[in-house]
Amino acid sequence: MDGAKIFRLVLIKPSHYDDDGYVIQWARSAIPSNTLATLYGLAADCAARRVLGDDVVIEIDAYDETNTRIRPAQIARRIRDAAGGMVGIVGVQSNQFPRAVDIARPLREAGIPVVIGGFHVSGCLAMLPGIPADIRAAMALGISVFAGEAEGRLEAVLRDAWQGTLQPVYNHMDDLPSLEGAVYPILPAERVARTAGQHTSFDAGRGCPFQCSFCTIINVQGRKSRHRSADDVERIVRANLARGIRRFFITDDNFARNKNWEPIFDRLIALREGEGLNISFIIQVDTLCHKTPGFVEKAARAGCRRVFIGLENINPDNLMSAKKRQNKITEYRRMLQMWKAVGVVTYAGYILGFPADTPERILADIEIIKNELPVDLLEFFCLTPLPGSEDHKNLAARGVWMDPDMNKYDLEHVTTGHARMSREEWQDIYHRVWEAYYTPEHIERIMQRAAACGISVGKVLFYCLWFYGCKTLEGIHPLEGGYLRRMYRLDRRPGLPVESRQAFYRRWLSHVVRAHWGIFSLWWRFNRVRRRIKADPNRRAYTDLALTPVAEDAAESLALFSTTDAAKAALDKKRREVQQRAAVAATG
Secondary structure, three states, X not given: OOOOEEEEEXXXXXXXXXXXXXXXXXXXXXXXXXXXXXXHHHHHHHHHOOOOOOOEEEEEXXXXXXXXXXXXXXXXXXXXXXXXXXXXXXXXXXHHHHHHHHHHHHHHHOOOOEEEEOHHHHHXXXXXXXXXXXXXXXXXXXXXEEEOOOOOOHHHHHHHHHHOOOOOEEEOOOOOOOOOOOOOOOOOHHHHOOEHHHEEEEOOEEOOOOOXXXXXXXXXXXXXXXXXXXXXXXXXXXXXXXXXXXXXXXOOOOHHHOOOHHHHXXXXXXXXXXXXXXXXXXXXXXXXXXXXXXXXXXXXXXXXXXXXXXXXOOOHHHHHHXXXXXXXXXXXXXXXXXXXXXXXXXXXXEEEOOOOXXXXXXXXXXXXXXXXXXXXXXXXXXXXXXXXXXXXXXXHHHOOOEOOOHHHOXXXXXXXXXXOXXXXXXXXXXXXXXXXXXXXXXXXXXXXXXXXXXXXXXXXXXXXXXXXXXXXXXXXXXXXXXXXXXXXXOOEOOOOXXXXXXXXHHHHHHHHHHHHHHHHHHHHHHHHHHHHHHHOOOHHHOOOHHHOOOOHHHHHHOHHHHOOHHHHHHHHXXXXXXXXXXXXHHOO
């Protein structure tokens, strides 16, 4: 349109700092940002509807800092060259909040409007009696904060920015929007190309019905399931397929509790089996998903290739302490074997730092898991009182020490005390468990199990090396990993010295060479094992304790059920339930 004014909207998903103060960033990052995709889709809809007036064109730039360097001075110039604009720093988790403010500070100094939203702001406003000091400090810089979800609200923020009347706080935590028929998440293809495997993401639902005390999801997205329809999901998939994107991360915290799981799976099955569309996806589920008839089987037919499971712990006392009542250790083996039977690779999260944990108990539990549970990938986290969780609220109310540096709230750092471990012991055991689980012997066993179940041994090897290599070679959790670490000398956390060019580049190049040589050496070693397993004509006959079908009458021989009194009680309860069901069935 001739004479149209340009409003430039810049959306940024921030990263956070590593222990040396450098931004964690890669040439290709691992996990796509659904919040960035959601905000981009909503912004594109606002632009199409000309919400700022027929003579104002909204132009949108979207950046994920995990794979793109953010240059505030350049962004400020682009916005000043337009008739107006703003920067939205989106999906900001607690560990990313310091970095988000550091990005915003020079923008505010240049007079650029900035709004920060995401789980940190939303969780704090939802759970704390007042606004915490770090958010107040950000607001003192003139940064606006947004709590809640942006569906139906973004255009009001854009109008305020256009008119120069941004509010200090936008709080929509008491009014969570419906998702059915809502504008769907989408990202430009060039942004998706910066993720490993060219994955994009979307949420088929939000909210979770459970009450885990360490979780922020239930207090930010609510405990009531809100979901997209099968039609919505088909539109999302087709829109991405039209741009050559066919791999998806469905970001529901617990897809098994999405009330539309079956219509969505049926629609994806129709696309795959009826139209021959080559689509695949990753989902997150709870440990009882297999109890829902048809869920596991339909997930595989619909294109699920990997599943993340919130295993969390194998001690029932620990699970109960976190209100993780839905996790039944008596169901773990059966559930994992069902995923194995349909050829899906399993990831499981495992939390360290529950009340009953000690370094010795943790290492013993890892050995039980290796021997008795057929999980492929285990990823470890420190129990962390994240702002927005019940744990954080309770500790804050009691005045218990929590680390004031939000950058450490990445689930890798110890941020509070423990009754049975010092903070140093807790941090040390977190580093040690990666070596304890990903031993050469166990990696080979994982590959043998994959071969026995018809799962690609090569893919399982790649995932094992990714997880082990990220932590041991890069020093970064695999969920924050990527390919080819990028570091910029001047992008160091404020307050830390800027290194000389010689020192910086010597250290960076040395790191890159060591990491690449390390991963190549691991691949060379284990690829010979992979070829040997693949060449074995009897590979499908392999079995071990973890793959042995569940037998209730032999369960007491498993360490999983005999190590603690709580585990023994869980097994006894399971047996009583089985006997009661049998008695009911016998009486007709």
